[in-house]
Amino acid sequence: MNTLIQLIFGLLAALIVGSAVMVVSVRNVIHAALWLIACFFGVGALYLLLEAEFIAVAQVLVYVGAISILILFAIMLTRESEGARYMVSGWRLVVTAIVCVALFGAVLVPTIFTHTWNVPPPPVATPGSPAPPEVLAGVEDLGRGFVFSYMLQFQVAGVLLTVALIGAIVIAFEERARRRRVLTLAEEHEVRKRQKPARPPVTGERIPSPQAAPMSDGEQG
Amino acid sequence: MTNAIPLEAVLMVAAALFCIGLFGALARRNMVSVLMGVELMLNAVNINLVAFWRYLEPGFVVGQTFAIFIITVAAAEAAVGLAMIIAIYRTWLTSNVDNVASMKG
Numbered sequence: 001m002n003t004l005i006q007l008i009f010g011l012l013a014a015l016i017v018g019s020a021v022m023v024v025s026v027r028n029v030i031h032a033a034l035w036l037i038a039c040f041f042g043v044g045a046l047y048l049l050l051e052a053e054f055i056a057v058a059q060v061l062v063y064v065g066a067i068s069i070l071i072l073f074a075i076m077l078t079r080e081s082e083g084a085r086y087m088v089s090g091w092r093l094v095v096t097a098i099v100c101v102a103l104f105g106a107v108l109v110p111t112i113f114t115h116t117w118n119v120p121p122p123p124v125a126t127p128g129s130p131a132p133p134e135v136l137a138g139v140e141d142l143g144r145g146f147v148f149s150y151m152l153q154f155q156v157a158g159v160l161l162t163v164a165l166i167g168a169i170v171i172a173f174e175e176r177a178r179r180r181r182v183l184t185l186a187e188e189h190e191v192r193k194r195q196k197p198a199r200p201p202v203t204g205e206r207i208p209s210p211q212a213a214p215m216s217d218g219e220q221g
Numbered sequence: 222m223t224n225a226i227p228l229e230a231v232l233m234v235a236a237a238l239f240c241i242g243l244f245g246a247l248a249r250r251n252m253v254s255v256l257m258g259v260e261l262m263l264n265a266v267n268i269n270l271v272a273f274w275r276y277l278e279p280g281f282v283v284g285q286t287f288a289i290f291i292i293t294v295a296a297a298e299a300a301v302g303l304a305m306i307i308a309i310y311r312t313w314l315t316s317n318v319d320n321v322a323s324m325k326g
Contacts, residue, residue, distance in 0.1 A: 005225040013234045020238050020261055024245030029253055036257050039238075043264050050231070050275045051222060055267075055288050062292050067260065067299045074303040075253050078316040085317075088248050100244040108236040112229050119276050122224050134223075135280040142289075145282040153286075157293045164297030168304035174311060 009049060015042040027086050029075050037068045054139045079185060223276055231272040239265035252306045252316050256299065263295045 019042060022035040040063040047056035088096065123131045146154045183191065238261055245258025267288050274284020310316050 002225040005222060009226050009230065013230075016234060017237050017241070020241040020245075023257055023261065024241055024249065024254075029251055032254060032257060036260065039261065040264070043238075043268060046231075046234070046268060047271055049222070050271050052271045052275065052285055052288070055271060055285055055292075058289060058292055059267075062296050063260070063264070067296060070299055070303050071253060071257065071260075074256075074306055077307050078253065078310040080251075080316050086250055086254070088250060093248060096244060096247045099247070100240045103243065104236060104240040108240070109233070112232045112236065117228050117277065119223070119228055137274075137280055137282045137285065141282045142285055145286055150286055153290065157290055160297055161293060164300050168300040171301065172304035172307050 005049070009046075012042050012046050012049065015039075016046065029086075030072070033068065033071050033075060036071070037064055040064045040068065051136060054142055080188075228272060228276045231276075232269060235265045235268040235272070238262075238268065250317050250319055252309070252318055253303070255318060256302050256306070259302075260295065260299065263291060263298075267291050 016039055019035045019039040023032050023039060026032050026035060040059065044056045044059040044064070047053075047059055087093065123134060242258045242261030242265060245261060246255050247258075249255055249258060270284050270288045270291070274281075274288075278284060306316065309321055313321060315321065
């Protein structure tokens with residue numbers, strides 16, 4: 001039984017870390033978002049392995065169901081055709097890698113292994129009777145906690161979600177008079193091709209000004 | 222389950238996920254990719270909280286409550302962040318973080 005659990009944990013850890021590495025390293029943003037979904041699923045399965053069923057379900061509902069779709073839609077709405085410079089380069093990449101590896105190797109791992117975690121010993125089986133089952137807070141206790149002990153926090157979370165919803169709508173809202181058709185990738189290539197002879201492509205420069213984009217006629221109104 | 226996997230193993234997975242997410246948030250140029258890195262970091266924190274709940278205080282609901290609140294805040298953060306990315310794309314026609322530097326001194 002223990003070997004099986006360890007095997008499952010190893011596979012889940014490999015899935016989580018491997019797909020996270022793919023998220024940050026793959027060039028195509030859509031592929032990165034799909035790897036992110038795989039990573040979220042792995043984390044949800046890890047919650048199941050840790051016997052936190054409600055959080056596993058919430059993880060799948062919120063992260064896989066909502067946030068991934070939101071990210072995919074945002075990628076669709078902000079698609080750029082420049083794919084060559086998807087990551088910082090030069091000394092910035094080196095410094096970033098050093099910071100992350102140093103945080104992992106010099107801070108987190110020594111802390112994890114030198115700190116004494118006061119893990120309570122598992123219930124032992126007395127001769128003659130099996131080991132008593134471990135007391136585990138389940139969904140019922142969680143719901144009771146939300147209704148009784150953490151009522152205020154629960155309400156604050158609701159207010160936070162409402163504010164975030166209204167804020168997202170206000171930020172992303174666009175007046176009808178200013179609405180502009182989003183360019184497809186082919187049209188953006190055309191714009192770029194037309195602009196290329198005019199000025200040499202400078203790295204780090206902002207891409208076409210709004211006036212250069214062809215205005216749509218049938219879209220308004 | 223707790224005697225099959227040591228607590229340190231779960232914490233190591235979370236630490237690795239956090240560092241990978243930090244690298245993604247710092248090194249990627251696309252704004253959505255940066256947000257994906259932040260989501261990875263939030264997931265790592267959540268794994269930590271659930272692991273601490275399971276190993277140290279399995280009889281109390283506090284650990285799970287924290288994880289639920291972090292999921293809530295992450296959802297709100299993703300919604301507002303993606304709305305801002307879309308608004309920035311409309312104004313500047315770019316989704317590259319290096320191009321949005323008008324507040325640079």
